[in-house]
Amino acid sequence: MSIHLLASNNSVRNTTLSCDSMGIHYEVSKSSQTGIVSVHRWESTSNQNVLAGEIEFHWFSADLLRMGDGEWRRRKDLLANEERNPMSRTRTFTGNNGVRYKWKFHWDSLQLCHADRDATNQEALVVYHRHFLPNKPSYLEIRDTSVLPGLDSIIVTFLYMEKKRRDRDKAQRRHGAGGGP
Template sequence: MVNLYLSSGGCVIRSTYATSDGTVLYKAETPYRIGSRTTSILSLLPSDIPNNSTDGTAAGGPGRYAALAHIEWKGLSAPNTIRYGGQEHDAKVFLKKEGWSWRGRHRIFTAADGKQYQWIMGMYRPRLVTFDDKQETVALFHRRRLGLLTRNKGPPYLEVMPEGEDMLDLIVVTFIYIEKVRKDRERASRSSGGGG
């Protein structure tokens, strides 16, 4: 099992995603601006990949990242796009809508092995399950614990079960997309007096 702890208070598009030992596996970077913008998702390069830099740093040194995906948030002007795996995808096709919840429609995607998975947009947190009769949990987001009702405080984190570890990159990319969409819907609901 892998837990990825967010450095932000829950802003998934501007955060690092680190393991319990502090190793940052992913970074999500998004500029602050109005209108369309792009989230860049970077992943930590394995230490055995040679460093081609000329700045004198050691080959395979810590903290080297490569672009994993880009999400273009186009607002109402056009559909959002996800660039991942060397291809550009319309987000509505890459993450097909299915079902309904207060925080948006559930999203289905197909992994490289041909299996389908569904992000269930829960009231407080999304959950990734296999898209079959079993609906086995593959990943689960835990919101930040403030310690108001319990003594345990803690940052938000994405818990990925062993069944999802071989597609961790895809889980992180789809999670960042759906959680931003869910949070936007949550904010819109609050500002319109819709509760939540």
């Protein structure tokens, strides 16, 4: 059985990701003063929002991320390009549960897999389903519930990866990525 975390809107900086039946609720908001994107998880036992992580996007210097209230880290130190290929968009990280994961792009879909397993025969653990129509929300499909203990870091890194994918798509459209004479 998969779990669907529904996005309240198509923004990666101001939205909620939730599955009410599982009691999972993440609130994503961008500060108008600092520009920092904060991700909070609703904790049902204390009925409070707990900081899952933060992202600070920069134009001319390294983007910064932090998990929970930990230290700020550069993107390349947290989400590594282990393929050593500058064209690769696959990024690897260690979740807050100690498991190594990697985000990869499959067609137009962002997928999470185990980083230490054979990539060719591996089923995705989490898949992002992006929709553009207002009556059909985008959602993260959690296909393997073993990732739930690491969900905070998965959500924060997903938001970062999806924002960068959108930025790249926007730049390609702006610069006419099509062929021609």
